[in-house]
Amino acid sequence: MKFQSISAVILGLFASGCSSLVSRVFPLDDLPPPSGPHVVGTQFFEWVDASREELFTDDPGDHRRLAGQVWYPSAATSDEARQPYLDFPERRLDMIAYQSGLPSFMIAHMQRVQTNSVLNAPFLAQDQKTPVVLFSHGLSGMKNQNAIQAEVLASHGITVISVDHAYDAYLTIFADGSEADYRSSDTENRTGEAFFAFRLPQLNTRVADLVFVLNEIERRSDETDSIWANLQTNSVGVFGHSFGGTTALMLLAKDDRVTKALALDGWMVPVPREVISAGTQKPFYYLGQAAWDDPINYKKLDKFLQASPQARKQLVPGTKHFDYSDAPQFSNLAKRFGLSGDVSRLELRNLINKAVLTFFE
Numbered sequence: 001m002k003f004q005s006i007s008a009v010i011l012g013l014f015a016s017g018c019s020s021l022v023s024r025v026f027p028l029d030d031l032p033p034p035s036g037p038h039v040v041g042t043q044f045f046e047w048v049d050a051s052r053e054e055l056f057t058d059d060p061g062d063h064r065r066l067a068g069q070v071w072y073p074s075a076a077t078s079d080e081a082r083q084p085y086l087d088f089p090e091r092r093l094d095m096i097a098y099q100s101g102l103p104s105f106m107i108a109h110m111q112r113v114q115t116n117s118v119l120n121a122p123f124l125a126q127d128q129k130t131p132v133v134l135f136s137h138g139l140s141g142m143k144n145q146n147a148i149q150a151e152v153l154a155s156h157g158i159t160v161i162s163v164d165h166a167y168d169a170y171l172t173i174f175a176d177g178s179e180a181d182y183r184s185s186d187t188e189n190r191t192g193e194a195f196f197a198f199r200l201p202q203l204n205t206r207v208a209d210l211v212f213v214l215n216e217i218e219r220r221s222d223e224t225d226s227i228w229a230n231l232q233t234n235s236v237g238v239f240g241h242s243f244g245g246t247t248a249l250m251l252l253a254k255d256d257r258v259t260k261a262l263a264l265d266g267w268m269v270p271v272p273r274e275v276i277s278a279g280t281q282k283p284f285y286y287l288g289q290a291a292w293d294d295p296i297n298y299k300k301l302d303k304f305l306q307a308s309p310q311a312r313k314q315l316v317p318g319t320k321h322f323d324y325s326d327a328p329q330f331s332n333l334a335k336r337f338g339l340s341g342d343v344s345r346l347e348l349r350n351l352i353n354k355a356v357l358t359f360f361e
Contacts, residue, residue, distance in 0.1 A: 028107070028330045030114040031085065031148055032349065035357075036155025041074030041121030042083055043227065046175050049212045055205050056167035056183050065180075066209055067172050068163035069143050071154040072227060073130065076121035085113040085147065088173045095170050095182075099140060102337060113330065116151050126157075129232035132217070133360050134210050134251070134258075135162040138242030138267075138325070140170040140182050145325045146241060146264070148349065149356045156361055159231055161213060165206045168243070199270040206247040210238065211255055235259045237360045241324050242267045245286075249304075250275065252282055262359050264324035264352070265289055268300040276300050279307025285359050286313040287352065289320060289341070316351065318342035324352065 034040060045068050054062040086092050089111035097104035133153055137145050143162040144150070150160040164172040166180035173179055190198050214236065220228040238261045240248040245266020252261035253275055265288035268276075286301060305311045320341040322328065328340035329349055335341070343351075 027333075028110055028113050031116055031151065031326070032329070033116055034148075034151040034155035035353070036073075036152065036157070038073035038124055038155050038157060039076045039078050039080075039121065040071055040115075040117045040151045040154040041076055041119075041123065042069060042071050042115070042117035043120055044069050044087070047212070047216055049208075052208060052212075054166075055201060056180070064205075064209070064212075065166060065174065066163040066212070067143070067166070067174055068161060068213070070159060070161045070227065071117060071147075071150040072159040072230075073124040073126075073154055073157045074118060074121035075124045076118040080118045080121065082114045083117045083119045084111065085115050085144070086111055091173060091179075092171060099170060110330070115147055117147075117154075123227045123230050124157075126230070130157065130159045130230050131235070131237070131360075132231050132233060133158055133160050133237040133239065134213065134248075135160055136206060136210065136238065136240030136244030136247040136251075137162065137165065137169060138240070138244050139168060139184055141241065141244065141325070142169050142171070145327075146239075148326050148329060149239075149353060152353045152357055153360060156357060158237075158360060159227075161217075163209055163213060165209055165247075168202060168206065196270070196272070200272065203243075203246060203250060203270055206243070207250045207254055210247065210251050214255065214257055233257055237261070239264060239356060239360075241265060242321065243270070246270050249280075249284065252280055252284065253278070258282075260284070260359065262287065262356060265319075265321050266301075268297045268304070269294060271300060271304070276304045277307060279304055279309075280311065281308070282310060283359075284308055284311035285355070286311070287355050288313070288315055288324065290315045290317045314355070316343065319348065323348055 047066050049064040052064040054064050094104055097107055143164045153160050166172045167183040170182050184202055214233050217228050217231055217233055223229055236258045238248040238251050238258055241264040245263030248261040248263055252258050260283040262285045318341045323341050328334040328345050
């Protein structure tokens with residue numbers, strides 16, 4: 001009873017708005033500096049694919065709209081102001097709290113977390129066009145959920161582009177203030193053919209999002225006053241987390257411009273059987289936790305690897321699903337709340353950063 005009373009007092013102090021107390025008891029760190037020699041620039045963009053109707057809405061005149069972010073090597077100086085981790089924090093924090101299972105007052109100071117990226121910084125002039133790597137977030141994720149890896153790649157001279165897969169992301173906020181909420185949850189726990197009938201249209205939409213991004217970069221390549229003129233799209237990499245790992249694999253199979261793919265704890269179950277059986281001749285790398293609750297995930301992965309001569313996997317004991325995103329890097333207390341596994345966040349970060357950088361560099 002005494003412990004419960006003390007806990008109630010602490011929670012009462014937190015809930016009463018003592019934000020400085022909360023930030024001391026549950027501190028959140030800025031993103032760690034990336035390892036490369038270049039300052040990282042970042043920009044936001046919003047594009048509409050007029051060739052596709054929006055799958056998730058009933059309005060036939062509603063075309064697919066994407067909000068994205070790009071990280072790139074910049075000519076800015078390292079002392080310029082850095083971009084906050086969250087855009088529109090007042091509209092995002094409640095959903096982040098819901099997803100993490102933490103009270104919103106405990107993470108309100110997340111709006112003060114800083115990245116290492118300089119907003120709208122000038123692109124670093126180079127003799128050749130810059131390599132491109134695409135990123136795809138997981139179900140109910142967000143475009144910048146792996147900003148640590150995006151900044152590492154950009155600091156080493158690689159441009160990273162990510163979009164919110166609208167209605168698959170936990171919340172997409174467009175420039176005009178409108179929103180696309182999360183509508184991809186399978187509340188019926190479908191199995192068999194019903195599962196694929198539900199998930200495949202979502203997966204195909206995600207892949208089409210990234211194909212559109214590459215097409216749009218090529219269309220804008222003559223815009224000499226924009227960053228798009230600095231990018232090469234004939235040998236593109238792609239990586240993703242969870243359902244984003246599935247998206248990366250499917251894009252690798254679909255688009256000849258994409259030459260290698262990496263899945264961070266990828267969800268292999270939605271990959272169609274014919275794609276699993278066919279495998280790939282391109283480099284594919286799977287990095288993830290030692291075991292999934294659903295054993296089918298790694299059974300499908302192993303079958304895919306057997307048909308893919310340049311594919312490999314690395315499974316890391318002691319890690320959890322969200323260890324392969326930025327989530328555990330904000331605080332050492334993430335482990336106490338069950339958001340992270342047993343591997344220290346420094347070791348985990350070094351492992352993922354090295355794997356991603358080595359694979360794409």
